[in-house]
Amino acid sequence: MNETPVETRYKELFGYIPDSVRLRIDLARRAGREAALEAIEHLRDTLIHHNPLERKTQQLVHLGMLLVLGREAPALMHAHAAIQAGADAPDLHGVCETAAIVGGMPAYNLGVQVVSEALWESTGDNTNA
Numbered sequence: 001m002n003e004t005p006v007e008t009r010y011k012e013l014f015g016y017i018p019d020s021v022r023l024r025i026d027l028a029r030r031a032g033r034e035a036a037l038e039a040i041e042h043l044r045d046t047l048i049h050h051n052p053l054e055r056k057t058q059q060l061v062h063l064g065m066l067l068v069l070g071r072e073a074p075a076l077m078h079a080h081a082a083i084q085a086g087a088d089a090p091d092l093h094g095v096c097e098t099a100a101i102v103g104g105m106p107a108y109n110l111g112v113q114v115v116s117e118a119l120w121e122s123t124g125d126n127t128n129a
Contacts, residue, residue: 059087
């Protein structure tokens with residue numbers, strides 16, 4: 001089966017198609033609601049891919065918001081996307097520090113966990129990345 005435009009956009013952003021996106025696409029197909037999903041994804045595409053923020057900055061913002069919300073799995077995805085877009089350990093740690101201002105130590109600790117994991121998975125080194 002050919003890749004849809006939605007799948008292509010996620011591959012550009014994350015380097016792969018997240019499982020949650022595959023589930024969205026599959027359910028929309030099963031429900032006959034592909035047009036609704038495309039409308040939702042069009043909004044997302046406009047806000048993400050046609051945004052004045054550069055991709056790295058945008059992914060760092062996403063990461064910080066997700067840390068404050070306590071959303072570990074999506075935070076990890078966006079940490080990876082930030083790294084793919086050029087973020088380094090100081091950038092990522094800065095997000096953890098900033099998340100602590102709004103979300104306190106729980107947000108900071110989640111950030112340290114997520115960022116360490118993302119750095120380890122992307123570089124194989126979570127100490128000097």
